[in-house]
Every structure is written in structure tokens, then in C-alpha cells.
Amino acid sequence: EAEETVACAGFEGRVIGKGGATINKLHTDTGARINIDKGSGECVVTGSTAQVMAAVAAIRRVIEEGDEGGGGRGGGRRRENDDGMPPSRPEGDGNGDDDDDGEPMAPPIEPDFGISGLLAAETNTVHGVTLVYTEPPEARKPTVRWRLYVFKDGELQGDPLYIHRQSYYLLGRERKVVDLPTDHPSCSKQHAVIQFRSRNKMDDETGDMVAVVTPYVMDLNSTNGTHLNGERVESQRYYELLEKDTIKFGTSTREYVLLNEESAR
Numbered sequence: 001e002a003e004e005t006v007a008c009a010g011f012e013g014r015v016i017g018k019g020g021a022t023i024n025k026l027h028t029d030t031g032a033r034i035n036i037d038k039g040s041g042e043c044v045v046t047g048s049t050a051q052v053m054a055a056v057a058a059i060r061r062v063i064e065e066g067d068e069g070g071g072g073r074g075g076g077r078r079r080e081n082d083d084g085m086p087p088s089r090p091e092g093d094g095n096g097d098d099d100d101d102g103e104p105m106a107p108p109i110e111p112d113f114g115i116s117g118l119l120a121a122e123t124n125t126v127h128g129v130t131l132v133y134t135e136p137p138e139a140r141k142p143t144v145r146w147r148l149y150v151f152k153d154g155e156l157q158g159d160p161l162y163i164h165r166q167s168y169y170l171l172g173r174e175r176k177v178v179d180l181p182t183d184h185p186s187c188s189k190q191h192a193v194i195q196f197r198s199r200n201k202m203d204d205e206t207g208d209m210v211a212v213v214t215p216y217v218m219d220l221n222s223t224n225g226t227h228l229n230g231e232r233v234e235s236q237r238y239y240e241l242l243e244k245d246t247i248k249f250g251t252s253t254r255e256y257v258l259l260n261e262e263s264a265r
Helices: 012-016 018-030 051-064
Strands: 001-009 033-037 042-047 144-152 168-174 194-201 209-219 226-228 238-240 246-250 255-260
Touching: 012 018, 012 051, 018 051, 042 051, 042 144, 051 144, 051 194, 051 246, 051 255, 168 238, 209 226
Parallel strands: none
Antiparallel strands: 001 042, 033 042, 144 255, 168 194, 194 209, 209 238, 226 246, 246 255
């Protein structure tokens, strides 16, 4: 039996619902058992792995709906990696091509992602499509068998997506070049990338520094954004992914839950 906790402090009433209607519906829809520890502000979810994943995603949706105007609860969790990535492109007013003196303004400097080492070693196009991403020098193939489980309205959609066979996976609507298609109309053609990167970490037992390969997600300046656990990430920056994280692309209701081979058992 699997167990997972979801921080819901301040949203206990919303999760429970009037007369317990919401929590009862969550139980009926997912089959998982949900208990709220009001002392710690946590929802404790138990059941099979699929039931727990579905319930956790549903609870996060309930909390997200109740925090639409908030300032990003849980923002203290380390996500962003400042490894020399260019800052997000400044947003203009959409109609200002001239400066105050009437002289044409220089176009904004675009981030140069170059080309992809895996998809196009010696050219910047694949099947006539210009690529917008290039792998960093620390890109590595993962040693852990990572998977993405796709849910829609709390229901598991088909088989998991295996993402351990190469060092990165491009997501979007452009099927000629992407590895994982996201066909929702709100998704961009080259929407986001999941990149595995090597970084040094201290071994707890020996105290030595060892190289570990960690998954990250980056939004590729998409129109409608990429959301990690309900929060929109900044474009063109890497965000570290942790086991059981939930990713959404554009305004699609599909949720991609990250698990590895061991946690999925």
C-alpha cells in the first residue's frame, strides 16, 4: 500500500467541503483514503499507487482553485538553478517599435538556444523545423528509470511514458521534432523540455562528492506556460524535478506525475 502527504494548511475546509462533500467525492473518484491532520496541516493519502497519485493530483487541484490569487504557497522549495541561463525575455507593451524620439528601437536580444545535439548534430533544422533548444555540457543519460504517469480528471491515461532512454525529451505540438507530443491547442510547437543533468552531491556515508544525474524541466518561452505543482515556472530556466512532482503544459488539464521504477511499484 502506498502513502503520500499533501500540505494543505489553510485549505482544510476547502478539501473537506460542505458537510464533507468534497473529500467524499475525492474518495469516490479515486478510491484512495484521505485523512486530514489538522495539527500538521497535511492530507494523508493511502491506497494503491495509482489511487494515491490520482488523489494527490485531485487534492492539489482543489487547493490550486482556492489559491488562484495567492502569492505562490510553498514557494520556499528549491527549484531554480542559476547556471548561466539567460533571463526571461522582457515583456513589452506589444505595440512599441519606436522609442520616445521616433527612432526605431533595436529588437530585444533573443536567447540563443542553438541546436540540439541529439536531434541535429550538424544542422539547426530537423525535417525543415528549426530547433529552439540545445543541450548543456552537463547533459547525461539518467541512471534511474524515470516515468511520467499521465492523468486527466483524476483518471490514468494509458501506459506510462518512459523517459530514461535518452538525456532529454522535447515536448510540444510539433510532432516532426518532439519526443513527447502534447497535442492540446494551448501548447506551443516546442513547448518545454525535460533535461537530465549531472551535478555533484556529497555522499552522506563517505562524505565524498559524487556525480548524480537529476531531472529538470524548462519552459521554452511557450505562450501559455508550464506549471510545476500548480505554479507557473519562469521561461528559459531549469527547475529541478523531484519524485511525485506534477507538471502541466499550457491550459491542458492533463497532469504528468513523475515517478521512478521503485516508487511506481
